Amino acid sequence: xxxxxxxxxxxxxxxxxxxxxxxxxxxxxxxxxxxxxxxxxxxxxxxxxxxxxxxxxxxxxxxxxxxxxxxxxxxxxxxxxxxxxxxxxxxxxxxxxxxxxxxxxxxxxxxxxxxxxxxxxxxxxxxxxxxxxxxxxxxxxxxxxxxxxxxxxxxxxxxxxxxxxxxxxxxxxxxxxxxxxxxxxxxxxxxxxxxxxxxxxxxxxxxxxxxxxxxxxxxxxxxxxxxxxxxxxxxxxxxxxxxxxxxxxxxxxxxxxxxxxxxxxxxxxxxxxxxxxxxxxxxxxxxxxxxxxxxxxxxx
Amino acid sequence: xxxxxxxxxxxxxxxxxxxxxxxxxxxxxxxxxxxxxxxxxxxxxxxxxxxxxxxxxxxxxxxxxxxxxxxxxxxxxxxxxxxxxxxxxxxxxxxxxxxxxxxxxxxxxxxxxxxxxxxxxxxxxxxxxxxxxxxxxxxxxxxxxxxxxxxxxxxxxxxxxxxxxxxxxxxxxxxxxxxxxxxxxxxxxxxxxxxxxxxxxxxxxxxxxxxxxxxxxxxxxxxxxxxxxxxxxxxxxxxxxxxxxxxxxxxxxxxxxxxxxxxxxxxxxxxxxxxxxxxxxxxxxxxxxxxxxxxxxxxxxxxxxxxxxxxxxxxxxxxxxxxxxxxxxxxxxxxxxxxxxxxxxxx
Numbered sequence: 001x002x003x004x005x006x007x008x009x010x011x012x013x014x015x016x017x018x019x020x021x022x023x024x025x026x027x028x029x030x031x032x033x034x035x036x037x038x039x040x041x042x043x044x045x046x047x048x049x050x051x052x053x054x055x056x057x058x059x060x061x062x063x064x065x066x067x068x069x070x071x072x073x074x075x076x077x078x079x080x081x082x083x084x085x086x087x088x089x090x091x092x093x094x095x096x097x098x099x100x101x102x103x104x105x106x107x108x109x110x111x112x113x114x115x116x117x118x119x120x121x122x123x124x125x126x127x128x129x130x131x132x133x134x135x136x137x138x139x140x141x142x143x144x145x146x147x148x149x150x151x152x153x154x155x156x157x158x159x160x161x162x163x164x165x166x167x168x169x170x171x172x173x174x175x176x177x178x179x180x181x182x183x184x185x186x187x188x189x190x191x192x193x194x195x196x197x198x199x200x201x202x203x204x205x206x207x208x209x210x211x212x213x214x215x216x217x218x219x220x221x222x223x224x225x226x227x228x229x230x231x232x233x234x235x236x237x238x239x240x241x242x243x244x245x246x247x248x249x250x251x252x253x254x255x256x257x258x259x260x261x262x263x264x265x266x267x268x269x270x271x272x273x274x275x276x277x278x279x280x281x282x283x284x285x286x287x288x289x290x291x292x293x294x295x296x297x298x299x300x
Numbered sequence: 301x302x303x304x305x306x307x308x309x310x311x312x313x314x315x316x317x318x319x320x321x322x323x324x325x326x327x328x329x330x331x332x333x334x335x336x337x338x339x340x341x342x343x344x345x346x347x348x349x350x351x352x353x354x355x356x357x358x359x360x361x362x363x364x365x366x367x368x369x370x371x372x373x374x375x376x377x378x379x380x381x382x383x384x385x386x387x388x389x390x391x392x393x394x395x396x397x398x399x400x401x402x403x404x405x406x407x408x409x410x411x412x413x414x415x416x417x418x419x420x421x422x423x424x425x426x427x428x429x430x431x432x433x434x435x436x437x438x439x440x441x442x443x444x445x446x447x448x449x450x451x452x453x454x455x456x457x458x459x460x461x462x463x464x465x466x467x468x469x470x471x472x473x474x475x476x477x478x479x480x481x482x483x484x485x486x487x488x489x490x491x492x493x494x495x496x497x498x499x500x501x502x503x504x505x506x507x508x509x510x511x512x513x514x515x516x517x518x519x520x521x522x523x524x525x526x527x528x529x530x531x532x533x534x535x536x537x538x539x540x541x542x543x544x545x546x547x548x549x550x551x552x553x554x555x556x557x558x559x560x561x562x563x564x565x566x567x568x569x570x571x572x573x574x575x576x577x578x579x580x581x582x583x584x585x586x587x588x589x590x591x592x593x594x595x596x597x598x599x600x601x602x603x604x605x606x607x608x609x610x611x612x613x614x615x616x617x618x619x620x621x622x623x624x625x626x627x628x629x630x631x632x633x634x635x636x637x638x639x640x641x642x643x644x645x646x647x
Contacts, residue, residue: 138331142625143587150621153609154339237458260462261470271459278454
């Protein structure tokens with residue numbers, strides 16, 4: 001029996017086998033979607049770039065060389081140099097680390113927060129639901145970027161505060177999804193069964209409700225990644241996110257603004273990196289939605 | 301007689317629906333106020349310090365603390381805040397030294413002008429493109445549109461603005477540069493509405509009008525691109541739903557011309573959900589204009605907000621947040637109501 005047959009076995013012997021089998025089926029379905037494959041390649045590229053930045057970047061991202069200021073793209077400097085003679089390609093490469101850190105932290109903070117709030121609201125219902133969802137709706141009805149800007153203004157500029165501000169504006173969408181999912185199976189028989197054998201509310205929510213919300217959550221988080229990257233870059237562009245000399249892409253575009261008419265490469269090159277990575281997440285999210293969430297296929 | 305009672309019942313139901321709607325809207329506004337209050341008074345480690353600066357003496361600090369009412373209980377402070385906002389008092393800006401409400405009334409028309417032209421571009425191009433893509437599902441038009449729409453989610457607005465300036469202003473010279481008018485046209489027409497195109501048209505000064513339009517067209521098109529991407533995508537998906545219905549097949553079998561099938565049978569039912577989509581993207585444009593205005597030095601609310609952010613001018617920041625948030629909520633709710641009024645099924 002080959003590994004593939006073992007994975008696709010209709011009557012798996014163990015839980016691990018069933019889980020691996022399901023993962024394998026999803027993976028093959030995803031592989032049939034060309035855009036999703038493109039998205040996955042882009043994201044793998046981003047991960048590799050972030051991981052191996054010191055070996056990929058030809059120069060230091062912060063080392064200045066005032067003799068080589070504002071050089072156009074050439075064989076030596078693929079993306080040219082900026083106003084302090086720093087190699088833009090090297091800065092873009094190191095910038096991938098910052099972008100990756102921002103999206104990962106925002107996802108790690110906001111997705112579980114939204115999940116728990118939504119699941120608690122949906123599971124308990126009644127006034128708990130009304131209060132939590134009222135709060136969620138207020139946040140949802142406000143413009144995200146403006147809210148994030150106001151939070152950063154109060155917290156003070158900086159990359160940590162930017163991450164907190166974006167996370168604060170990102171959770172409500174996840175809470176909505178988690179609540180909707182929870183409502184569909186809160187009265188299911190297997191939940192009743194757990195309750196009958198004496199499972200506590202906490203145990204039911206964490207062990208039996210939340211795991212079922214994860215697949216739609218993964219789709220949503222992936223689709224939101226592009227938005228998170230754009231917001232983070234926007235904060236950086238306004239000087240409220242990552243501070244110099246950090247090679248954050250949005251902040252780099254902001255520095256290049258002064259030279260946009262004569263030395264166009266300073267501002268445009270980091271922009272291409274932002275577009276590529278955001279597109280990657282969009283493609284992958286679209287593909288994941290088709291695979292994990294067939295009922296929503298084609299909508300949006 | 302029977303119809304009278306049904307009508308009365310229906311009217312009663314609608315009134316109750318409207319009452320519920322007003323309550324929900326008011327609660328949402330209260331929530332917005334709670335958030336801005338929270339950001340202004342709770343999040344900063346020391347709100348007094350952010351007003352007086354760190355070189356103030358202890359006496360000045362204490363005076364400011366009492367003047368700001370920070371010695372009172374939090375709930376009293378909040379109610380006080382709600383009361384003053386309800387009276388149109390948003391505090392004083394430390395950078396312009398004028399009441400924030402006055403500043404906002406002055407800059408808001410500029411943003412409105414840009415966002416309105418943006419949404420017009422988005423609707424006029426987005427709806428036909430979406431319908432077209434739906435009728436050519438899977439063909440190249442559809443594929444191109446899909447990539448185009450995804451680009452709308454992936455391109456930073458400020459970057460596109462910079463590139464647009466470099467290409468169309470510096471490179472090709474097709475449009476005017478940043479700002480609302482060339483410097484020598486400044487102040488030629490009396491500011492009646494603060495919407496430059498309307499002011500110039502009222503004054504009958506067409507040189508100023510064309511100059512203003514030439515300044516406006518690039519930022520508005522860039523804003524329009526983002527709403528176009530969203531509107532086209534939504535139109536396509538609504539249209540696909542309709543075209544798959546049986547009455548469309550029936551119409552085709554009856555021999556109705558294809559353009560009539562698409563525009564009359566297919567498009568008419570989706571006009572109502574499209575209104576919601578357009579409302580949402582109009583609200584999103586007001587948000588998107590923050591970035592665009594910064595790039596184009598457009599003297600609107602977005603620019604005002606970013607300048608205030610950089611000066612840590614909290615009253616101005618919170619006032620702008622409040623105004624943009626309120627407009628956002630209002631547009632959302634109005635499109636919600638329009639949907640309910642126009643959709644015969646929800647009556």
